[in-house]
Amino acid sequence: MEERQARTAFAALSQETRLRIVRLLVQAGPDGMAAGAIAEAVDVSPSNVSFHLKDLEHAGMIVPRREARSIIYSADFTGLRDLIAFLMKDCCAGHPEICAPALADAQCKPSIKKKKAHA
Amino acid sequence: MEERQARTAFAALSQETRLRIVRLLVQAGPDGMAAGAIAEAVDVSPSNVSFHLKDLEHAGMIVPRREARSIIYSADFTGLRDLIAFLMKDCCAGHPEICAPALADAQCKPSIKKKKAHA
DNA sequence: TCCTCATTTCAATGATTGTTGAATTATAGG
């Protein structure tokens, strides 16, 4: 991932409404949610949510698809993963010995216990 | 890491000069660099670099220490790691099976081959 | 003490970004 693209992604995630949308869509998984449902969930106006969705889409954090009258957005897991990889490379490229052990702690393990997913 | 703190970190990293500073300091390692040297390296005015350094410090991405007449900044590897962990949790909490395998690819391994570190 | 170097602070200005509500496009059903 290029630096410029990473910056766009960071900017997208730095805004309260947008970060909440991303987290919501990650929880929602590949099924995603309609724009209207997202607006309701994060409690902002349709036009405002549309503005933020466009920004997130441009940043490669979410992906849209049309389904009947609705437009369904879902998390772009590839984009999210690339951003994590960018950060990790940045962190590790210089001095792996510093952060490698610490990172193990934050590892993504499928053996994770599922909680009552909520928000 | 709390959402609010994560947003502050994302905002800090979303700005060109600041992201360049962080990457520079990660490369520099624990020794860090003096504010003036950073200013020269990223080619911005002293007052401007000071503004950005303060922002990065506030975001928990870098850490300062005085050394004689200089103030030396170094990457806050703990802060960086926490941010990565936040992103990974977000990504994995909902659907680990989606991103776990993909993330393995981006893993931080001490066995990483060192390239002619550049940017 | 006085002078210099390193950095920060301040106030002003310009540039970006977020929010709002009204108007528009697109899809489905009667």
Next chain:
DNA sequence: CCTATAATTCAACAATCATTGAAATGAGGA
């Protein structure tokens, strides 16, 4: 074809953020 629903676009305004240069602080050496 007309109406209703779902979402986006647009223009205006408010708010936040970045940059600049000048002035202030703080540390060390003559």
